[in-house]
Amino acid sequence: MVNKADAVVIGGGVIGNSIAYYLAKYGVDTLLIERKDLAAGTSGACDGFIFLQSKKPGFDLRLALESTRLYENLADELSYDIEYRKCGGMILIETEEQLKAIIELVDGQRKTGLDVKLMRIPQELEPILSGHIIGATHSPLDAQVNPFKVVLGFAQGAKRKGAQILTHMEVQAIRTRTVRGELKVDSVITERGEIKTNTVINAAGVHAPVIAKMVGLDLPIIPRRGQVLVTEPLPDLVTSLLVDAEYITLKLAPDHRGTDGLGLGFTLEQTASGNLLIGSTREFVGYDRRTTYHGIKAITQNVLRIAPALKEVNIIRSFAGLRPYTPDGLPILGKLRGVEGFIVAAGHEGDGIALAPITGKLIAELVVKGKPSISLDEFGLERFK
Template identity: 30%
Template structure:
């Protein structure tokens, strides 16, 4: 492999967020190099379900970023189709909507409070009773007490999406290198002047830390530590079936599981079909470091929770199970922006399970900030210098 001479920006991490940032920066005219110690889109992105969700976010900064990202996704895909052609830009986008269901009487009130607040924040959400919910999803349990329909919830195939974004970077003259580990920064005059890759120093004007669950590790190597931790999740995949689930369907307590900071295991049923006919069953959250073990008890709880929502799945064979790590921040907000301790070092991470949905908005915000333009979404809540990430830094 030929040596890397230089780049305007080096993006460290070739998952969906790194790929989106690289695409946005290359679209702005920068020569971008993307490096990943593994295969591009081969880690957290490959372990995701491809969710582009508004339904699981309460009003606040993350929902504002999600709304902007949801508007950007179709525009971005149109750009990719124009530049790459239909085949390379086919990411299995499905604007299929989502259904959140209450399974107990005492879940109805909190669900209605959430949907009313989301409507006021600009989310298209429709409150449903049991009959309407079961009409939309005929195989849904009749134990449903109420539901909410989110027409804008969508899904992409995450590896295809990241691959298409990286193909656009290459088509614009950038480089993407897997199996290439960034080991730290070159600093001159108190700011980033390059990145150390293997035994070489690659000159560049900026480095983007988009390392997902490993962003905390890279931040330490870069000399500007931030608090991003891994949070493990597992997914079951059934054998291909006739279409038994039309949307992403999950129990109302999933929203609380997403927002929790618990170290212990949290399981809440999430069920959806893919374009190939398989059914994906989640969702678990557990802070166990980078332990990759597939725990049988977690898989059992996932299966039981899915059958609670869709009894038709009771005797369906499971084809495989897999796990991955979400990049978790203690305040549940991504970190997007330049590090005040190290000018030229930028962070784009900490999206936990929402990276695929938030990737276009994150990338646009990063590119705008790098060009000193005012982003559409207020970047202040996502700033690096906030107590949850690094208590020693003051704004």
């Protein structure tokens, strides 16, 4: 095994692999370490939404817009089919009250540069929608990917550019040394030996606090379970990504837990394979990745309210992923004060897939140039203090 690297990335999900890819692209000698397998955690248990309309107007949306631009050419760049499709997306409106709130949101998003409009008869575009839905927003920029393939594509791309990826290997400790009174990253200890490095990037998602603790730092990231249902494959039925207004409320107010503690918000996409992925819950239940009868029933009731015609469609599976929640719903990105060479890129909650390319690119710029092309100041850990 190698015993040194310019940069060690911890975490083999979509964020870690994206960072490894962009670092390798800049010529950085990069090593990625993953405890289990690629996409074995959150990135392998989510939907493929690249949904711009749920982003807060301002720097959150700006980052997502940049990420979308990177996604447009990513399949070509990686020579890997990530099942990217610019399918457009809708927020479904069921009451006059929702309509008022959504009009305000759309205004803010337009000012940040998002192409989004209000539709009065969304059933014209998506005939599956129930007649009681009185309107919807629509943005042609919303897109979808296959999350597994994004992870594997970045991993393959990183390897081609010289990065090493070691899976089924656990990080046991991170050693630091003191240089002129300041702590600096010195090496990463694994079960197969020590790797000398000056730069460690913590992209361990819901496990990022465990890694940060190894250098004595605390991260306010906790797992939040999202249950999702999978239908049998169907002929083309739905083009757009669909969410309901409650989903947006949950996204924009991270502490909102919904009326029944499930944090239920409606999401639906049809994947390239024809399956519908129907979500989802947002529950604080520790690291429990099981799905529940209560959750499955609630998600099914929700989808049959939005699209009653689906009642005869078969559910073939449920799954749950743990989203890395932060108190304000935004990721923690950048250097951490107190330990030189220790960088965090975690806490994307449900936006890991959408923000992966831009996260990887900016973190790589931070490592290589010391300063990313888009400021990450707003995403610093300091904002919680």
